Amino acid sequence: MSGTTVPVRVAYSQFYLTDGWDDEQPLQETAFPGQVNGLCGAGTEFGLELITGLHTGTVPVQVEFLDVEPILEAEWEEAVEVSLWLTQPFVVILGWAGESAHEIPVPAPGRYRVRYCAIGMEAGKEQDTVLDDETAPDRYRLQLWPAPAAPDAILRVTSRIAAYWHTVPATLDPPPQRPTVMNEPVPVGATTVTVVADQPGDSWIRMEPVRTWTPSWMELLVLMVHGPEPEPTVRGTISLGPAAADRYRVWRDGSRWRVESMDGAPRLIAGVDTVWRFAPDPVRPVETPRRADRDVEGAFELLVRREPGSFLGEDFTRPAGPIGTTQFLGRMAWTVALAPPPHKPWPVQLVVDAATGVVLQQRNDGFGTVQEWTEIVTGEPLDAELFTWTGPTTSPDDQAAEWDRERQARAADDRQWFARHVTDRSLTVELGLEVTLHEHDDATGAFEASLGPFGALARRSRSVAPWELGWSEVPVRWSTDRWDWAMTFFDVTPTASAITALQQTLGD
Numbered sequence: 001m002s003g004t005t006v007p008v009r010v011a012y013s014q015f016y017l018t019d020g021w022d023d024e025q026p027l028q029e030t031a032f033p034g035q036v037n038g039l040c041g042a043g044t045e046f047g048l049e050l051i052t053g054l055h056t057g058t059v060p061v062q063v064e065f066l067d068v069e070p071i072l073e074a075e076w077e078e079a080v081e082v083s084l085w086l087t088q089p090f091v092v093i094l095g096w097a098g099e100s101a102h103e104i105p106v107p108a109p110g111r112y113r114v115r116y117c118a119i120g121m122e123a124g125k126e127q128d129t130v131l132d133d134e135t136a137p138d139r140y141r142l143q144l145w146p147a148p149a150a151p152d153a154i155l156r157v158t159s160r161i162a163a164y165w166h167t168v169p170a171t172l173d174p175p176p177q178r179p180t181v182m183n184e185p186v187p188v189g190a191t192t193v194t195v196v197a198d199q200p201g202d203s204w205i206r207m208e209p210v211r212t213w214t215p216s217w218m219e220l221l222v223l224m225v226h227g228p229e230p231e232p233t234v235r236g237t238i239s240l241g242p243a244a245a246d247r248y249r250v251w252r253d254g255s256r257w258r259v260e261s262m263d264g265a266p267r268l269i270a271g272v273d274t275v276w277r278f279a280p281d282p283v284r285p286v287e288t289p290r291r292a293d294r295d296v297e298g299a300f301e302l303l304v305r306r307e308p309g310s311f312l313g314e315d316f317t318r319p320a321g322p323i324g325t326t327q328f329l330g331r332m333a334w335t336v337a338l339a340p341p342p343h344k345p346w347p348v349q350l351v352v353d354a355a356t357g358v359v360l361q362q363r364n365d366g367f368g369t370v371q372e373w374t375e376i377v378t379g380e381p382l383d384a385e386l387f388t389w390t391g392p393t394t395s396p397d398d399q400a401a402e403w404d405r406e407r408q409a410r411a412a413d414d415r416q417w418f419a420r421h422v423t424d425r426s427l428t429v430e431l432g433l434e435v436t437l438h439e440h441d442d443a444t445g446a447f448e449a450s451l452g453p454f455g456a457l458a459r460r461s462r463s464v465a466p467w468e469l470g471w472s473e474v475p476v477r478w479s480t481d482r483w484d485w486a487m488t489f490f491d492v493t494p495t496a497s498a499i500t501a502l503q504q505t506l507g508d
Contacts, residue, residue, distance in 0.1 A: 009095030020088025053124025
């Protein structure tokens with residue numbers, strides 16, 4: 001008997017078990033039709049889709065391979081069983097969009113019974129989401145032991161959310177008819193499929209790895225997000241557009257990277273703890289603490305790995321067709337088109353390096369945009385000095401203050417030019433102010449109003465109590481015997497005489 005517990009990232013209340021890395025991610029439309037249980041979908045025969053109470057976050061999953069059928073302990077609130085054929089030396093417990101992946105050794109290939117148990121599903125459903133530093137209220141267990149094929153079964157139901165999921169399979173289209181038992185291979189395109197029987201009366205399809213291999217979408221997703229271990233270094237040239245100024249030299253070693261213009265001027269350096277940005281000053285960069293691996297600007301997205309969260313939702317997150325193969329810069333690569341959301345017209349095409357998972361090209365043929373590597377070298381030792389900066393730096397606050405001084409200096413120059421070439425006298429103009437009441441009180445005479453697009457005016461009965469108006473600033477306040485007044489202006493500066501004239505118009 002063997003067992004282990006792994007943290008699994010779930011989203012949309014689901015994660016997966018796959019037979020090695022060779023099979024497509026199970027989907028509800030194919031995993032659950034024809035079953036009675038809605039928690040563990042085995043309709044694809046070579047993988048499982050597993051439902052959780054928690055919508056988003058990390059849940060603990062215990063995985064055990066056993067010699068015989070185990071006892072179902074009373075503490076487990078939900079329990080279902082399915083049959084599964086395993087052909088690979090390990091299974092993969094796969095989180096949503098590849099956000100987590102754990103290989104679990106398989107004792108021997110063959111037919112297994114799988115029992116999926118849960119505790120706290122209802123609490124997980126109510127909490128909905130847990131953050132990285134929080135503990136999920138629900139936990140799960142997968143137990144596998146050798147056994148002949150048998151229909152799926154519901155062993156225990158205690159929660160409303162589990163009872164709901166058990167109603168889902170009946171709403172799905174029925175599964176396709178199983179083929180009859182045969183002993184010879186059945187060619188399907190470039191794939192050889194053999195229908196075998198592990199015991200009399202038990203027929204199952206077994207996929208043999210005798211074809212030219214292309215990854216499933218889930219495998220490609222994991223490759224892009226996580227890459228191989230150990231992570232290879234990358235250097236080369238990236239083009240972000242047709243102009244020569246759109247080309248950059250880049251280097252990456254793990255989470256550290258460097259971007260330079262083709263003339264050697266640094267644009268961005270990301271070290272272990274610090275990021276240096278050289279725009280607009282090519283000599284004195286802005287230095288900031290490292291926040292995350294996404295400190296790189298979006299323009300250089302080809303340089304870094306995709307975030308798992310970028311494949312959530314419907315904005316170019318699902319393939320629009322099958323995975324293809326190609327050669328790019330002399331390297332074996334996979335191609336995939338990502339379907340657009342409903343409000344966008346065209347898909348995005350990716351070319352992904354087969355060895356590293358680096359996105360070599362990203363283009364939108366409809367818009368005619370292309371971002372791509374034009375040169376790439378992987379696995380080469382890189383000097384650590386590439387990912388640090390020892391020259392002068394500035395802080396974001398100092399840079400903002402410098403920009404403000406420059407803005408004020410330009411404004412002063414502009415005023416001087418106007419004084420020399422036009423007039424040095426102050427310009428004033430009389431404006432008509434259209435009053436629009438927003439609030440008023442008939443009993444007290446208090447009101448708030450806007451003065452066209454130029455300002456706001458308010459009045460209340462005279463009082464010593466604080467008066468919070470919710471305006472960004474109140475530069476003009478005055479009081480008469482009966483009233484407190486307040487006035488502010490937007491993007492205009494009235495003269496003192498204009499304010500006095502307005503106060504006299506308002507009276508006491």
